[in-house]
Amino acid sequence: MHSHDNMISYNVAVDKITAFAEEVVSTSLAIEELPLLKALDRVAAKDVRGPEGPEGTLPRWDNSAMDGICVNARHIASAQAKLAAAAGEDGESEVKIRSLGRVVAGDAPPTFTPNMWDYEDGDIVCYEIMTGAPVPKGNFFDSVIKIEDLGRTRLVRQIEEDVEPEQSIFTLPFTTHILQGQHIRRAGEDIPAGYLLLSKGTLITPGHIALLASFGILRVSVPRRPRIAIITTGKELTSTTSATPTTSSLAAGRIFDTNGPYLFSTLLSTHLLSASDITLLPSRNDSPEHFEELVLTHVLGSETKYDVVISTGAVSMGVHDFVPAAVRRLGFDVGFHHLGIKPGHPALFATLPKGERQGGVAFFALPGNPGAVGATERFLVRPYLRTLLGLPREGPTFATLLQPSHICKKVGTRNWLKARFVRSTSNDEGLGVEVLDKMQGSGMMRGLAEGDCYVELLEGAESVQSGQRVRCWRFGGEGV
Numbered sequence: 480m481h482s483h484d485n486m487i488s489y490n491v492a493v494d495k496i497t498a499f500a501e502e503v504v505s506t507s508l509a510i511e512e513l514p515l516l517k518a519l520d521r522v523a524a525k526d527v528r529g530p531e532g533p534e535g536t537l538p539r540w541d542n543s544a545m546d547g548i549c550v551n552a553r554h555i556a557s558a559q560a561k562l563a564a565a566a567g568e569d570g571e572s573e574v575k576i577r578s579l580g581r582v583v584a585g586d587a588p589p590t591f592t593p594n595m596w597d598y599e600d601g602d603i604v605c606y607e608i609m610t611g612a613p614v615p616k617g618n619f620f621d622s623v624i625k626i627e628d629l630g631r632t633r634l635v636r637q638i639e640e641d642v643e644p645e646q647s648i649f650t651l652p653f654t655t656h657i658l659q660g661q662h663i664r665r666a667g668e669d670i671p672a673g674y675l676l677l678s679k680g681t682l683i684t685p686g687h688i689a690l691l692a693s694f695g696i697l698r699v700s701v702p703r704r705p706r707i708a709i710i711t712t713g714k715e716l717t718s719t720t721s722a723t724p725t726t727s728s729l730a731a732g733r734i735f736d737t738n739g740p741y742l743f744s745t746l747l748s749t750h751l752l753s754a755s756d757i758t759l760l761p762s763r764n765d766s767p768e769h770f771e772e773l774v775l776t777h778v779l780g781s782e783t784k785y786d787v788v789i790s791t792g793a794v795s796m797g798v799h800d801f802v803p804a805a806v807r808r809l810g811f812d813v814g815f816h817h818l819g820i821k822p823g824h825p826a827l828f829a830t831l832p833k834g835e836r837q838g839g840v841a842f843f844a845l846p847g848n849p850g851a852v853g854a855t856e857r858f859l860v861r862p863y864l865r866t867l868l869g870l871p872r873e874g875p876t877f878a879t880l881l882q883p884s885h886i887c888k889k890v891g892t893r894n895w896l897k898a899r900f901v902r903s904t905s906n907d908e909g910l911g912v913e914v915l916d917k918m919q920g921s922g923m924m925r926g927l928a929e930g931d932c933y934v935e936l937l938e939g940a941e942s943v944q945s946g947q948r949v950r951c952w953r954f955g956g957e958g959v
């Protein structure tokens with residue numbers, strides 16, 4: 480009887496995987512500089528801070544949040560108080576405010592200081608100001624009144640042939656209270672100087688791109704994306720990548736290759752790679768020689784620097800399960816083969832040490848069952864890719880198990896069950912999860928299409944009941 484006495488736990492396996500990725504990062508994974516518009520979904524290779532000093536604040540300068548006029552709130556208040564005291568005597572109920580000019584977004588701020596005019600005459604002045612326009616310098620104007628709260632008289636004075644810039648007198652009811660500082664966006668209120676705009680190991684989002692653009696930071700350093708070669712094995716397979724065969728064209732005993740298309744697209748769905756980083760190698764027949772030749776020519780001997788090889792099938796105990804021996808013959812060191820997980824326990828991880836041919840290559844030989852491919856890509860390959868890119872380790876999402884009422888498992892293995900999140904208002908968590916009944920077989924695929932996450936049952940658990948909080952992992956990963 481065969482046994483897997485040397486079977487390791489999932490945590491030990493992931494430690495081996497991430498340790499190798501960290502070694503590759505420190506020795507050979509290149510950093511590239513990209514234009515900002517190409518940086519979406521890439522990972523920051525370095526911390527990026529805004530400039531020190533006023534250049535590094537957002538907004539750069541005090542500016543108006545509204546279309547209106549900027550005024551000195553204290554002067555307005557005292558003019559309103561005088562009117563209030565005299566109310567009813569001459570029917571005057573509005574403060575008159577004389578415009579000194581207009582400032583719109585894009586203008587340099589004019590300078591205005593109190594000694595430039597004579598307040599003693601009761602002359603209240605303002606600048607017309609549009610949204611985003613800088614507040615005039617001189618610390619005099621401190622508040623903005625929206626245009627819809629004002630009355631207005633336009634004065635156009637004819638001086639000889641020329642028409643002077645339009646002048647306006649605005650009126651404000653004495654009852655309208657002006658709060659000092661209202662409708663002014665202060666310099667630095669959004670982002671202070673020297674702020675950490677993007678930290679190393681962050682997946683770059685549209686929000687980060689906007690922040691960097693706001694400081695004119697137009698290039699970003701990111702790790703080069705890993706390149707991946709996929710090889711599916713099995714003489715039963717009919718390729719699904721070239722022609723468009725129909726089911727009736729399958730010879731007896733043959734099936735279509737689903738692992739290749741699944742792996743290709745699931746890797747793409749993480750947003751960590753682009754299609755050009757992933758190659759589905761053409762597998763013509765099912766011999767160890769052909770398999771070795773494929774890896775030798777297309778991966779190790781190729782101009783393209785592949786960082787990861789993923790194979791499926793031929794890794795278990797069957798008569799055709801040649802992958803473990805072939806991987807060793809190719810010069811890889813086997814880190815583990817068989818681990819305490821379900822599905823996917825026959826999985827193998829091997830590495831080509833740096834210095835050997837291309838060096839730093841990781842080999843994931845995944846089992847052939849489509850369900851096992853799903854789980855092992857998600858829980859073995861994915862942590863490797865994330866570490867290579869400098870992303871932090873993911874954490875589970877917790878949800879309340881809604882169905883089934885009871886799940887039993889073997890103690891000592893970690894299980895992943897295909898499941899579906901259910902947004903429910905009936906539990907405090909707000910997020911429920913249903914394990915997909917009758918879709919758990921490792922040879923089954925329907926759960927990969929109808930589910931969106933795995934429910935994870937840890938080694939020590941013997942059973943779980945509905946109503947318990949369980950660990951869940953989205954198929955696509957964090958934020959996807």
Ligand SMILES: Nc1nc2c(c(=O)[nH]1)N[C@H]1C(S)=C(S)[C@@H](COP(=O)(O)OP(=O)(O)OC[C@H]3O[C@@H](n4cnc5c(N)ncnc54)[C@H](O)[C@@H]3O)O[C@H]1N2
Pocket residue numbers: 711712713715716734735736737738739791792793794795796797800822823824825845846847848849851921922
């Ligand atoms: N005696 C034992 N038998 C098996 C064991 C074991 O421990 N002892 N483990 C079982 C488990 S668990 C799995 S998983 C599979 C893994 O086997 P292999 O990795 O050797 O995979 P294959 O035998 O090549 O294929 C398994 C299954 O998957 C289908 N398949 C393979 N490739 C594809 C593909 N590209 N697209 C679609 N379907 C594919 C294949 O036809 C088989 O049905 O071994 C168990 N057996």
Ligand code: MOO
Pocket residue numbers: 820821822823824825846848850851921922
């Ligand atoms: O481990 Mo296999 O992958 O359960 O079917």
